[in-house]
Amino acid sequence: MQNKLINETSPYLLQHAHNPVEWYPWGEEALQKAKAEDKPILVSIGYSACHWCHVMERESFENEQIAEIMNKHLVCIKVDREERPDVDAIYMDALQAMGLRGGWPLNVFLMPDAKPFYGGTYFPAPNWANLVESISNAFKNDREKLQKSAEGFTQNMHSKESDKYQMDISDDGLKISEEELTTIFNRLHKDFDFEKGGMNRSPKFPMPSIWKFLLRYYTITKDKRAYQHLIHTLDRVALGGIYDTIGGGWTRYSTDEDWKVPHFEKMLYDNGQLVSLYAEAYALTKSEGQPDEFYKAKITETIEWLEREMMSQEGGFYSALDADSEGEEGKFYIWKKSEIEAILGEDAAPFCETFEFSEHGNWEHGNNVVHLEERDFMENGFPLSKEIKQKLFDYRAKRIRPGLDDKILCSWNGLMLKGLVDAYRYLDTPKFLELALQNAQFIKEKMSIKVTTEDGAEGRGLWHNYKNGKANIVAYLEDYASVIDAYTALYQVTFDEIWLDEAELLADYTIANFYDAEDEFFYFTDSQGEELIARKKEIFDNVIPASNSMMASNLYNLGLLLGRNDFIEISNLMLAKMKRIVLTDPQWVTQWACLATQHTNPTAEVAIVGSNLKEIRKQIDADFMLNKVFVGTETASKLPLLQNRTAKNGETTIYVCFDKTCQLPTTEVAKALALMWGEV
Structure with missing residues (x-):
């Protein structure tokens, strides 16, 4: 049948x-x-x-x-x-x-x-x-x-969204003051779960853009409330059953308010964003003088799982692992106490005590979920040493595996590519960059379409899906938004202008084929795609940020990197129309709020020229200032921020600029950082 x-x-x-x-x-x-x-x-x-x-x-x-x-x-x-x-x-x-x-x-x-x-x-x-x-x-x-x-x-x-949500541009324009950022934070703060982390509701979903806003807000205001809740939440999300402690990677969400019992499916889009978030959080703790090796371990384990189980031979990432195996939810991941005793022998008792394993089960039907309430035991690794974890991993690997959704989606690969770039940027692990470049090359070769623009120039479009060597669905705004973001980030760690060129081509395509000049937002679907009964716009952020908020951020950052004022003008107009909602009801617009933090103080445009440019970038990034963009070249470049910029006396030279106006060049990282923070 x-x-x-x-x-x-x-x-x-x-x-x-x-x-x-x-x-x-x-x-x-x-x-x-x-x-x-x-x-x-x-x-x-x-x-x-x-x-x-x-x-x-x-x-x-x-x-x-x-x-x-x-x-x-x-x-x-x-x-x-x-x-x-x-x-x-x-x-x-x-x-x-x-x-x-x-x-x-x-x-x-x-x-x-x-x-x-x-x-x-x-x-x-x-x-x-x-x-x-x-x-x-x-x-x-x-x-x-x-x-x-x-x-x-x-x-x-x-x-139209402008009419539906009464989006009028306020008289005070686009400037977002620190006081207004505090207003946004305070509105979020009242809905925090201060005991268990996250937002005060159940089930609990990881919401990366909320925590990324807290991170950005803290770097600007040093409001300790934001730092404390960010770290508390990230601890709970990494210790709870929502994280696969044995094999790496995060599951979809927690069915309870404790982050304990997961909905066991593993989605690429969650893991891509959480790798980004934890990489930024690790960099923040490092800049505070206490680098959090626990976060570094979760990032590394997750990327190892992704390479092992989710990456195709061609370099694309698959979509998901099922919640079910053998018709039972979570069966691959859960444990009977008797299994632990048989596998670990004398080490079973301390393991079961730490993880609250019992004959009755810490979940249901005598089943136990690996989760922790505290991270103190991580100091010496026992009772989950490398040897014990490997024994449990090997035993579990013999079970019937959850189903793999092996289609490759452009948008989710973009999110994962950005995660790999951020992991490399802040952990400085060469393997992460190697995987990022494999994935970026896959997207460029297998999921991109060469198109000709109205003026006869070469343009670039995308496919949404790929499987068995074929792509057949025209890409959506989410695909362009996530890939542009990832390419832009990849350029800023490699300084290979091919990725910036690709990002610009894709941005031009979205403006030509998705932008509604009357409503001043982007449609979700391509004007060249299938005509449905309605053409929607995605405005509000959810577990994945809205494609419009991502595009607004992309156009702002790309505009600075490329000297494209037209990009910046579209971005500014989009954010200005969203400002009232960001200030009054921020929980569902936190990616917009992240963009707003870039308008509180001027964005630093950092140009690096010389043979040591990648090492200088790493040193500057170690200070963890998020509101900046990098351009760089060893010799010369046609990029506006690099025009007439040279290495002084053969030394790699740093030019710190704001709104295309540059300070005196320096060869000292400390001096460049002082300029970036406005301290000189």
Whole structure:
């Protein structure tokens, strides 16, 4: 038994290819079938590592009686939300407009014209069968009412963000004072969980952009409250069950408020961002005189896991590891006390005491999760020495592994590439740069498209996906935003201008094909891509920052590096329109708030010329000032910040500039840092 998904490459779609449901992939064939047969459409959206997606498949989509009801009354479309975030965003927005809580699996019912009228997330099998029957009856007997609802939900999607969120540029312009940064911090502060770390809610998700804002806020204000909560949170996220202590890497989120019991799926986008965050945090602790080797270890272990299990031979990173194995959530990662005793022998007792392992289990059904409340024992490594960890790793490796989602997504690879660059930048581990360059070359060669601009010049576009040597989905704004960010960062540690050139080409492409000059934000979808019932914009930051906030940051930093005032003007306008929301409701706009910190004080433009430029960059970075950009060359460059800049008397020379106005050059790092901090 197989359906129309059998020819797809997405692991999630292939999981459903043998369901008795007559699934179609998203596309013209299914949409035309709905119109021809005059049937409502079911769009069922999920992803391969989604636990409740698997549950609903087992209960309903593999059930022949339920499948028969679905096939009779509906045209059924399966969507991998990671391959088609544009489709997911439209119908998730519709569900929330219906007053319903979003999540996955996302099941939305559409009229034959693809406009949504009802939806939900997970449904138990009896409820699902009854719902499908009810939808069919309503479609036949109350169609006019359904169509009216569908038109209303669709119309709501066409409102411009500037109008919907009352985005007016304030009279005080773009300047963000330290007092305003403190206002932002204080609004976040009231929702902190001071005992357990993170935000005061459950389940708990890592939210990297929130903690990156705290880090930037602290470097400017030295407000100890920010430092204390940042470190407390990062400790809890690294000690809790959400981190795979045995094999490295972070799982999706904690199901409780203690960071103890994870939702066991491992996603590339979490790990890319958390590697960046912990690398910055390590650099901060180092600059404070107490380099945190615990953070360094978590970064190193995670990158080792990524290279070992998540990197293709071509240099791209796979998307995810499933939460389930053998049909059970977390089975690969959990332990019985008897297993520990058999593996560790006399070392088992102190291990079980430290990690609170018991016959009853520290989780459920006699199962134990590896987690810690304190990090004191890390000083000498016992009872989790390298030898003990290796024994547990080897034993666990013999278990049936969770499923691997081996599609390669451009956006998530961009996040991971940025993580590798930051890890190299602050830990100075050559292997991290080697992996970063492999990944960057993969994106450049396998996921990039050469295009010709209107004036006949060479441009650059991207693909969103890649698998089995093929890419077939046009990239979204998230792809451009994350790759531009990563290329820009890669240039600033290698000073190889090919990465800056690529970033500029991609930025020009986004402005030409995604920018809405009337609303002054970027659409999520390419003007050259498939036309859907609405063209959305992603404004608010979540676990992954919004593609618009990332683009605003990219254009600001690229504008400084390239001397492109047009880039800076677009970025400034975007942030100015967001300023009221950043000041009043910052929790969902913290990437915008990170950009705001670059406007509190002038951004240092640091030009380094001479043979020792990479070593000088490392020395400057050791002081951990985030609000800066680097350009550099051994001899000469066409970049505006390097024009007429030379090495003085054969010594590598540093030029510190603000708004394209440079201070006197120096060959001393200490003098350059004093200039950057405004101390001379």
